[in-house]
Amino acid sequence: MALTRRQQWRIDKVQSEKIARSNKASIKAESNVDNNEAGHKGIVITRYGQRQLVELKSGEIFQAVSRQNIGFSVAGDQVLLQTTKEGEGIVTAIFPRKTELKRQERLIAANIDQLWLIVAIEPHYQFELIDRYLVIAEDSNLSINIVVNKIELSKNSEQLESDFSNYQELGYDVHFLSVKNETNLKEFKTKLVNKSHIFLGQSGVGKSSLVNSLIPDLELRVNEISSKSKLGKHTTTNTTLYHIPSGGDLIDSPGIREFQLDNLSEKQIVNGFREFKSLAGECRFRNCHHINEPGCVVKEAVELGEIHPNRYESYLNILP
Numbered sequence: 001m002a003l004t005r006r007q008q009w010r011i012d013k014v015q016s017e018k019i020a021r022s023n024k025a026s027i028k029a030e031s032n033v034d035n036n037e038a039g040h041k042g043i044v045i046t047r048y049g050q051r052q053l054v055e056l057k058s059g060e061i062f063q064a065v066s067r068q069n070i071g072f073s074v075a076g077d078q079v080l081l082q083t084t085k086e087g088e089g090i091v092t093a094i095f096p097r098k099t100e101l102k103r104q105e106r107l108i109a110a111n112i113d114q115l116w117l118i119v120a121i122e123p124h125y126q127f128e129l130i131d132r133y134l135v136i137a138e139d140s141n142l143s144i145n146i147v148v149n150k151i152e153l154s155k156n157s158e159q160l161e162s163d164f165s166n167y168q169e170l171g172y173d174v175h176f177l178s179v180k181n182e183t184n185l186k187e188f189k190t191k192l193v194n195k196s197h198i199f200l201g202q203s204g205v206g207k208s209s210l211v212n213s214l215i216p217d218l219e220l221r222v223n224e225i226s227s228k229s230k231l232g233k234h235t236t237t238n239t240t241l242y243h244i245p246s247g248g249d250l251i252d253s254p255g256i257r258e259f260q261l262d263n264l265s266e267k268q269i270v271n272g273f274r275e276f277k278s279l280a281g282e283c284r285f286r287n288c289h290h291i292n293e294p295g296c297v298v299k300e301a302v303e304l305g306e307i308h309p310n311r312y313e314s315y316l317n318i319l320p
């Protein structure tokens with residue numbers, strides 16, 4: 001949908017106000033930089049508005065703003081931090097990223113190796129929502145697997161398994177867990193060693209509970225972070241990185257209520273469905289939308305039962 005001139009004007013105004021505020025903050029911090037200092041390498045653990053928390057190798061956490069024009073740093077970013085006189089800091093550089101996770105053009109987190117889509121029995125998983133998340137994940141070229149949490153609430157385990165067998169056949173790893181009853185947590189933990197992971201999914205599925213169960217003393221850490229950032233601690237409002245004691249990092253993110261994909265092109269959507277990708281080039285028409293064109297091999301595969309009808313239905317609903 002195109003924006004009206006008035007809407008565009010408002011967006012530009014808000015943007016320029018934001019930039020002005022951030023410039024002011026960085027100029028203020030800049031005046032306190034100790035120039036004798038080379039800077040420390042650190043990792044961004046969370047970001048809120050103009051500010052971020054940067055953790056150094058020593059474990060010390062600094063509240064920092066960014067130097068003007070170095071770009072937007074997010075959880076997982078490796079940065080250079082110059083400490084300022086008040087014990088705060090200024091981020092002067094962002095190291096090149098291995099990976100980026102974006103939503104609606106907005107950077108969410110950096111340097112992630114593995115993305116986990118968390119769904120649950122309550123709120124009950126919906127195939128279309130799962131597929132929307134998978135399209136985003138496929139677009140970011142990150143490895144993605146699925147966790148089904150709260151399985152102790154399931155009344156029909158056969159149905160549960162069959163609901164996810166298609167995803168397993170497509171090559172997604174599916175873990176059935178109950179954080180509450182500690183079911184299958186041990187095995188899941190072994191999958192996390194020495195990599196950087198992000199938990200994504202609807203609000204209330206248990207992302208933070210899972211992080212909690214994987215990181216002892218998390219409560220302490222959460223308290224430290226919320227006292228430094230002055231943010232609340234009971235609901236996840238910020239994407240935050242935590243260290244796994246045995247190695248590796250976990251990024252918890254706030255649940256997203258409305259998952260819009262309207263910035264994805266049709267090509268990105270098709271690529272988000274693994275089982276379509278290999279077929280799509282073989283349709284009679286090069287610009288086939290796989291809706292009702294003659295000679296469409298995707299449609300054919302649906303009719304032959306090679307593509308799951310739920311997935312095809314999701315595809316039709318996700319198309320703009």
Ligand SMILES: Nc1nc2c(ncn2[C@@H]2O[C@H](COP(=O)(O)OP(=O)(O)OP(=O)(O)O)[C@@H](O)[C@H]2O)c(=O)[nH]1
Pocket residue numbers: 149150151152153177178179180181201202203204205206207208209210235236253254255256
């Ligand atoms: N029955 C049951 N409840 C669980 C389980 N895991 C988590 N919960 C509960 O689910 C609720 C939501 O958990 P959270 O961890 O806050 O969910 P979240 O995904 O982090 O939610 P947002 O931060 O809003 O995105 C809490 O009341 C948890 O106690 C489980 O395995 N079984």
Ligand SMILES: [Mg+2]
Pocket residue numbers: 207208209235236252253254255
């Ligand atoms: Mg949470």
Ligand SMILES: [Zn+2]
Pocket residue numbers: 280283288289290291293295296297298299
């Ligand atoms: Zn087609």
